[in-house]
Amino acid sequence: MGDLLQQDQWRIIDQSVVGKHFNALYSFGMDDTLCAxxxxxxxxxxxxSWVHHNTVVLGIQDTKLPFLADGLHYLNSQGYEVIVRNSGGLAVVLDEGVLNITLVFPEKEKGIDINRGYDAMWQLIKELFADFPDEIEAREIVGSYCPGSYDLSIGGKKFAGISQRRLRFGVAVQIYLCVNGSGSARAEVIEQFYSISKKQADTKYEYPIINPNVMASLTELLQIDLTVQDVMLRLLNVLKRKSNHIYMGELTAEEARLFEAYYSRVTERNDKIMEELY
Known part of the structure; x- marks a missing residue:
């Protein structure tokens, strides 16, 4: 099958600093553009790589919560912007201590099995922190927000979640890494959101019962002061080993044109959903 991380060349688009000044919908438009x-x-x-200011990203399933308007008002009162993403999953928290990484691969004739995409990201994170003795596991952490079979954890505490987006023969594997800050404090925000948005109502969908104690940041788990830029340096070093050529880049002129269309699409879709919710 080969190592997906091993590529002839890797282009790096680092938006871990400038992304703080953009709405998080920008990133979903970017990833769709790169898939294409x-x-x-x-x-x-x-x-x-991308970082955004205080934002809660909801999944489509979250928009079905019976008292969602109350939950949205709570999140806004806590200083969070709210968007709805165009891929699966449930609510997650983004802030300046959360680094997001997207790896975009071409899906060639044989295709990339969904687990292979997840495994590639898991392998990347293990290599990023190979100098620590702690084992990084991939399994569902019950009680975490946006739980899934590829929750990444150390000692049973989740610090990252992985998702995928497939579009036009491109595969985007996305991860959010809680680099620093309090993982449990972020979880408490989502715990309150679900409590307020669901109350005691019976619902068609199952929503997680959040236990803040099962979530932490890498700074907390590894017991070192870790910054987003520290992790970026580790990322560059790993990808440098995995390719014959690595370079920092931006969107090409053609990609910039594509981005305008994809960003407009995700923004219009999000605005329509939000108008219905408030």
Missing amino acids: SVGGGTAPPTAR
Whole structure:
């Protein structure tokens, strides 16, 4: 099958600083754009890093909560912007201590099995922190927000979650890494959101019962002061070992044109959903 991380070249688009000034919908438009260009063969495999200011990203299932308007008002009162993403999963927290990484691969003739995409990201994170003795596991952490079979944890405490987006023969594997700050404090925000939005109502969908004690940041788990830029340096070093050529890049002119269309699409979709919710 080969190592997906091993590519002839990696383009790096680092938006871990500038992304703080953009709405998080920007990132979903970016990843759709990269899926189209990398999948279409007009751009090489790309790793994009991004950080956004206080934002709670909801999944479509979250929009079905019976008292969602109350939950949204709570999140706004806590200083969070709220958006709805165009992929699966449930609510997650983004802030300046959370680094998001997207790896975008071309899905060639044999395709990339969904687990293979998840495994590639898991492998990347293990290599990023290979100098620590702690085992990084991939399994569902019950009580975490946005739980899934590829929750990444150390000692039973989750610090990251992985998702995938597939579009036009491109595969975007996305991870949020809680680098620093309090993982349990972030979980408490989502715990309150679900408590307020669901109350005691019976619902068609199952929502997680959050236990803040099962979530932590890498700074807490590894017991070192870790910054987003520290992790970026580790990322660059790993991808440098995995390729013949690595370079820092931006969108090409053609990608910039694509981005306008994809960003407009995700923004209009989000605005329509939000109008219905408030």
